[in-house]
Amino acid sequence: GESVGLHLPTLSVQEGDNSIINCAYSNSASDYFIWYKQESGKGPQFIIDIRSNMDKRQGQRVTVLLNKTVKHLSLQIAATQPGDSAVYFCAENLSNSGYALNFGKGTSLLVTP
Amino acid sequence: DTAVSQTPKYLVTQMGNDKSIKCEQNLGHDTMYWYKQDSKKFLKIMFSYNNKELIINETVPNRFSPKSPDKAHLNLHINSLELGDSAVYFCASSQRGNEQFFGPGTRLTVL
Numbered sequence: 001g002e003s004v005g006l007h008l009p010t011l012s013v014q015e016g017d018n019s020i021i022n023c024a025y026s027n028s029a030s031d032y033f034i035w036y037k038q039e040s041g042k043g044p045q046f047i048i049d050i051r052s053n054m055d056k057r058q059g060q061r062v063t064v065l066l067n068k069t070v071k072h073l074s075l076q077i078a079a080t081q082p083g084d085s086a087v088y089f090c091a092e093n094l095s096n097s098g099y100a101l102n103f104g105k106g107t108s109l110l111v112t113p
Numbered sequence: 114d115t116a117v118s119q120t121p122k123y124l125v126t127q128m129g130n131d132k133s134i135k136c137e138q139n140l141g142h143d144t145m146y147w148y149k150q151d152s153k154k155f156l157k158i159m160f161s162y163n164n165k166e167l168i169i170n171e172t173v174p175n176r177f178s179p180k181s182p183d184k185a186h187l188n189l190h191i192n193s194l195e196l197g198d199s200a201v202y203f204c205a206s207s208q209r210g211n212e213q214f215f216g217p218g219t220r221l222t223v224l
Contacts, residue, residue: 032210034212042218043215043218087154091156106155
């Protein structure tokens with residue numbers, strides 16, 4: 001079936017560098033995408049979202065880019081900090097799903113000093 | 114002032130038992146969800162409720178029965194627990210199709 005996937009399962013970056021986490025999706029009908037951060041032992045925490053009528057959205061130190069042509073989503077984290085170490089998930093809304101989200105497999109981000 | 118809360122946080126039980134997990138949200142949202150996260154961290158939707166009505170049931174065995182007594186609560190009852198039910202269960206809520214807020218999770222271990 002259609003699914004959301006991630007290019008890299010793990011990503012290691014040095015503190016202060018920028019991080020980029022990528023995500024591919026295959027459901028062309030999806031119109032809403034979200035990035036979540038999950039720390040160990042906690043629930044997913046909302047980072048940033050984007051709707052399909054946009055191609056870029058910025059938050060505090062984070063930027064989400066959406067390329068509908070190639071069905072690609074990315075999360076950029078500027079000046080990565082040790083507190084950014086976590087698993088990151090992209091998610092898309094499911095068509096006719098009652099707003100439920102279809103999650104990708106997750107990327108583990110490790111920030112080293 | 115927790116937005117989405119779940120109880121218990123940990124649940125250890127024997128195969129064949131029946132157990133419940135409770136979820137409450139104080140955000141005034143109209144939609145609530147249950148997700149299951151397996152040992153590989155894969156998150157999958159189980160149920161979606163909008164205004165106390167079931168909207169989606171994603172191929173979940175009928176041993177799992179969600180109950181929504183009001184818009185702020187969505188409980189999950191599981192009958193005849195099996196080893197494969199061991200996972201972390203997350204409750205979430207949203208106002209329609211907007212961002213979903215997740216609870217802290219309930220780690221279920223079936224022995």
